[in-house]
Amino acid sequence: MNPLIKIEDLTFGYDNAPILEKINLEIFERDFVGIIGPNGGGKTTLLKILLGFLKPDSGSVSILGRSPDSVSKFIGYVPQYSEMDKQFPIKVKDVILMGLCESSSFSPRFSQKSYSKVYEVMELLKIRDLAEKKFGELSGGQKQRTLICRAIVSNPKMLFLDEPTASVDAAIEEDIYKILSDFNSDITILLVSHDVGFISNYVNRVACINRSLVIHPVNEISSEHALTHAYHENTSVIHHKCGL
Amino acid sequence: MDISAFFENYGFITNSIIAVVLSSIAAGITGTFVVVKKISYIGGGIAHAVMGGLGIAYFIGVNPIYGALVFSVFAAILIGYVKLKLKQNEDTMISALWAVGMATGIIFAYLTPGYNVNLLSFLFGNVLMISTENLWLLLILDLIIAAFVFVYYKQLIFITFDEEYAAVRGINVNLLTILLLIMVALTIVILVQTVGLILVIALLTLPSAIAGMFSNTLYKMILLSIALILLFSLSGLALAFSVNLPSGASIILMAGAGYILALAGKTIARSY
Ligand SMILES: Nc1ncnc2c1ncn2[C@@H]1O[C@H](COP(=O)(O)OP(=O)(O)OP(=O)(O)O)[C@@H](O)[C@H]1O
Numbered sequence: 001m002n003p004l005i006k007i008e009d010l011t012f013g014y015d016n017a018p019i020l021e022k023i024n025l026e027i028f029e030r031d032f033v034g035i036i037g038p039n040g041g042g043k044t045t046l047l048k049i050l051l052g053f054l055k056p057d058s059g060s061v062s063i064l065g066r067s068p069d070s071v072s073k074f075i076g077y078v079p080q081y082s083e084m085d086k087q088f089p090i091k092v093k094d095v096i097l098m099g100l101c102e103s104s105s106f107s108p109r110f111s112q113k114s115y116s117k118v119y120e121v122m123e124l125l126k127i128r129d130l131a132e133k134k135f136g137e138l139s140g141g142q143k144q145r146t147l148i149c150r151a152i153v154s155n156p157k158m159l160f161l162d163e164p165t166a167s168v169d170a171a172i173e174e175d176i177y178k179i180l181s182d183f184n185s186d187i188t189i190l191l192v193s194h195d196v197g198f199i200s201n202y203v204n205r206v207a208c209i210n211r212s213l214v215i216h217p218v219n220e221i222s223s224e225h226a227l228t229h230a231y232h233e234n235t236s237v238i239h240h241k242c243g244l
Numbered sequence: 245m246d247i248s249a250f251f252e253n254y255g256f257i258t259n260s261i262i263a264v265v266l267s268s269i270a271a272g273i274t275g276t277f278v279v280v281k282k283i284s285y286i287g288g289g290i291a292h293a294v295m296g297g298l299g300i301a302y303f304i305g306v307n308p309i310y311g312a313l314v315f316s317v318f319a320a321i322l323i324g325y326v327k328l329k330l331k332q333n334e335d336t337m338i339s340a341l342w343a344v345g346m347a348t349g350i351i352f353a354y355l356t357p358g359y360n361v362n363l364l365s366f367l368f369g370n371v372l373m374i375s376t377e378n379l380w381l382l383l384i385l386d387l388i389i390a391a392f393v394f395v396y397y398k399q400l401i402f403i404t405f406d407e408e409y410a411a412v413r414g415i416n417v418n419l420l421t422i423l424l425l426i427m428v429a430l431t432i433v434i435l436v437q438t439v440g441l442i443l444v445i446a447l448l449t450l451p452s453a454i455a456g457m458f459s460n461t462l463y464k465m466i467l468l469s470i471a472l473i474l475l476f477s478l479s480g481l482a483l484a485f486s487v488n489l490p491s492g493a494s495i496i497l498m499a500g501a502g503y504i505l506a507l508a509g510k511t512i513a514r515s516y
């Protein structure tokens with residue numbers, strides 16, 4: 001089976017010092033990969049390379065056999081931080097509609113079909129009642145759920161989520177993971193999270209990133225009892241195992 | 245008084261009202277983007293760079309508005325290039341264009357005999373003197389701006405709100421950003437006719453900032469901006485006619501007063 005995403009000997013640095021070094025990774029259809037690692041380990045950087053925002057210094061990245069920026073429209077992405085302007089005059093439903101925007105849609109209005117798709121994903125994330133609210137007035141967790149809707153509304157082939165549940169409450173977090181699990185029957189998911197114990201119930205592999213990358217099958221992770229507690233303990237266990 | 249005599253005596257009033265209406269449309273559309281994208285400093289830079297074009301056009305004896313067009317579009321592309329391609333902070337480039345544009349304009353104007361009066365009308369605007377040729381040009385520029393925003397409405401909101409995700413969706417962020425800056429440039433050329441290049445930036449920011457306080461979608465903000473600019477411009481013109489004041493400055497004073505009123509109203513409304 002051909003890998004969907006193929007990373008070979010990837011090295012990348014913002015200025016000089018490499019943030020990611022000699023990374024190799026293959027991701028296959030319907031993989032659900034958890035990405036963990038310490039703060040500053042390079043998780044977000046890796047996703048940005050996979051989306052084509054950043055170019056590797058050396059090595060290669062191909063997605064669906066092509067360069068990342070030419071296929072990013074098949075990817076749904078939930079950023080770690082939403083840096084959007086609070087004052088921006090835009091409603092929640094219009095933020096989600098942007099997930100359906102294409103370079104060649106030359107009409108100021110979206111179709112009825114687009115709206116029904118938007119309402120459908122809003123139901124799924126339980127934010128249907130927020131449709132007419134101004135995006136800047138939402139709480140952090142509501143914003144995150146809106147951005148998840150925007151990422152999934154286009155039925156992407158792949159979903160990249162960068163700590164999507166960092167500010168949602170426990171009940172919604174559980175919901176989100178269940179939804180992702182359902183999606184996983186047709187789409188490939190990369191999920192950055194610090195909650196190793198929790199994601200190990202859902203993912204099939206875990207990539208541990210701290211400048212270099214080590215990949216573990218999930219049973220290796222979930223067999224560690226220590227992983228159910230604080231993240232510091234988790235990292236130390238994984239550090240040890242990865243030899244990072 | 246019959247109609248032709250009216251136009252003979254008061255045609256300039258009709259012309260200036262048409263000019264004000266046309267410039268309100270462009271300023272409302274562009275001002276909204278300038279405010280939500282927070283690029284008023286870029287607007288200020290382009291406006292002052294235009295002076296270079298005006299000076300050179302005077303010197304070689306062509307309609308100054310063409311000089312303004314060339315310089316403003318050039319400045320917009322240069323700023324866009326520095327911002328997007330070189331990923332440098334564009335502030336330095338803007339300041340340079342701002343000052344060098346002014347200096348170029350002043351030198352060429354100085355070299356042109358009898359420049360004083362006309363140049364002053366570009367610094368502060370003189371909508372009462374606008375020519376029919378320039379009115380037509382205003383109309384064409386207005387149509388270009390309106391068509392551009394109509395066709396690319398979604399994409400323009402998107403690149404302004406979240407550039408990164410727009411790129412994920414395959415939207416050409418760099419090209420649209422440059423086109424957006426060119427739209428700012430064309431609008432500035434329009435507004436130099438009515439309020440002059442020094443006051444342009446006030447008309448691109450104050451009314452749209454007021455509109456932003458009361459809008460939850462971008463098209464409402466655009467429509468409200470246009471309405472407010474019309475209100476300020478027509479009341480400013482009325483003031484200018486009635487007590488014989490400079491038109492551009494009167495318009496800006498109206499906009500300033502409106503902004504303070506809106507801020508005060510909003511603050512009072514919040515405290516109750
Ligand atoms: N735009 C940037 N310019 C320069 N250095 C950067 C930039 N973004 C990130 N870095 C550096 O790259 C390293 C990796 O950052 P990255 O955001 O990928 O970490 P992360 O694994 O996502 O961390 P976190 O868990 O805190 O989200 C950090 O040391 C950071 O300082």
Ligand SMILES: [Mg+2]
Binds near residue numbers: 043
């Ligand atoms: Mg990160």
